[in-house]
Amino acid sequence: MATTAQFELHPVTVRRDPARRLTQLVVGLVLFGTSMAMMSRSLLGLNPWDVLHEGLMHRTGLTFGTVTVVTAVTVLLLWIPLRQRPGIGTIANVVLIAVSVDLVRWALPPQDHLAVQIPLLLGGIVLNGLATAMYVGARLGPGPRDGLFTGLTARTGLSVRLVRTALEVCVLAAGWLLGGTAGVGTVLFALSIGPLTQLFLPRVVWRPRS
Structure with a gap:
């Protein structure tokens, strides 16, 4: 299994291999x-960050969208000591994810059968x-939350699997303590997203040609 010591995740100018990297992003x-x-739509649990967003929404009275933005800005501030640099991917993260999630939710109704x-x-x-590995691996700037885990990975030398899993578990715990809704899907996500990202990232990360 490849580790982060074998490839870089820092953003690289879009002028290098733009067609492949922008498409991947x-x-x-x-x-x-x-x-x-x-x-x-599975109704079996939110991902840890959305559990946190929901918990903060209940505590502050702000809308879900507003809490998401505030959280993203707060996380971006944590990039400073980690020496992370935003890129086009950081901005695209907010826009494209919001549009695609709304479109798919519109087309896909909530499900109530376990099958x-x-x-x-x-x-x-x-x-x-897979999606996380693809857009982080494009090296055009990770999203606010993913920049946090890539920065911690780079600074600590620990594996993506360990850092991502630890971060997701901490976020989940904070969200649950604040009153966010967690389910079996939340736990599965928190425990598996790190290993999954670690599995896919070496296969899709962009590397400059020698």
Whole structure:
């Protein structure tokens, strides 16, 4: 299994191999939004960050969207000591994910039969791992939350699997303590997204030609 010591995740100018990297970025973000919609429509649990958003919404009285923006800005501030740099992918993250998740949720109604819910949940989790690896691996700037885990990975030398899993578990715990709704899907996501991202990332990360 490749580790982060074998490849870089820092953003690289879009002028290098733009066709491949921009395509990978857009596809990855659309798939990420799709995976979020799949999980939410399974009704078996939100992902950890959305548990946190819901908990903060209950505590502050702000709308879900406003809480999401505030959280993103707060996380971006944490990039400073980690020496992370935003890129086109950071901006695209907010726009494309929001559009794709709304479109898929519009097309896909909530499910109430386990025979559909379970595959929808599991497919959403696996797709999320692939999508994360794709848009982070395009090296055009990660989203606010993913920049946090890539920065921690780079600064600590620990594996993507360990850092991502630890971060998701901490976020989940905070969201639950604040009153966010967690389910079996939330736990599965928190425990599996790190290993899944670690599995897919070496296969899709962009590397400059020698």
